[in-house]
Amino acid sequence: MKPCPDAEHGHCYINARNHPDGKPVNGWMFWERKKAFVEAEAHCVVELPDGSLIDNTPKPDGEKQILFLADPDLETPDDGEMGPANRRLLICDDRMMRDWLELAEKRDAIMRNVYEGNDAQSVLMEFMMSNNQVMMRFP
Numbered sequence: 001m002k003p004c005p006d007a008e009h010g011h012c013y014i015n016a017r018n019h020p021d022g023k024p025v026n027g028w029m030f031w032e033r034k035k036a037f038v039e040a041e042a043h044c045v046v047e048l049p050d051g052s053l054i055d056n057t058p059k060p061d062g063e064k065q066i067l068f069l070a071d072p073d074l075e076t077p078d079d080g081e082m083g084p085a086n087r088r089l090l091i092c093d094d095r096m097m098r099d100w101l102e103l104a105e106k107r108d109a110i111m112r113n114v115y116e117g118n119d120a121q122s123v124l125m126e127f128m129m130s131n132n133q134v135m136m137r138f139p
Contacts (some may be wrong), residue, residue: 022046025072
């Protein structure tokens with residue numbers, strides 16, 4: 001991790017593009033979440049002239065290392081666009097975590113819907129309906 005002084009959290013594509021000594025490499029950054037699931041987040045790092053990769057985007061939790069997998073098929077979003085949705089994989093056998101992941105996927109879809117300019121009130125109602133369906137499964 002080598003954050004640049006002018007790099008901003010949450011703007012990895014811009015940060016990588018603006019790095020003076022390298023070229024952007026798109027891929028996935030992986031996180032293990034409470035030994036319950038793995039989350040892959042679209043991310044962009046910098047390839048230096050010697051072929052090494054650095055992450056010049058600061059992390060809010062101060063991580064010094066990340067797990068990154070380059071993906072040449074991952075397209076760079078235009079400025080102002082959201083990147084691809086995160087992907088999550090359950091790594092434990094827990095019904096509540098399965099339900100939580102389902103809610104997280106629905107929340108992400110709704111947030112994208114609002115981000116794309118759709119009516120926030122109808123999107124909120126959709127989320128509430130989805131939330132109630134999952135919550136009814138809990139004892």
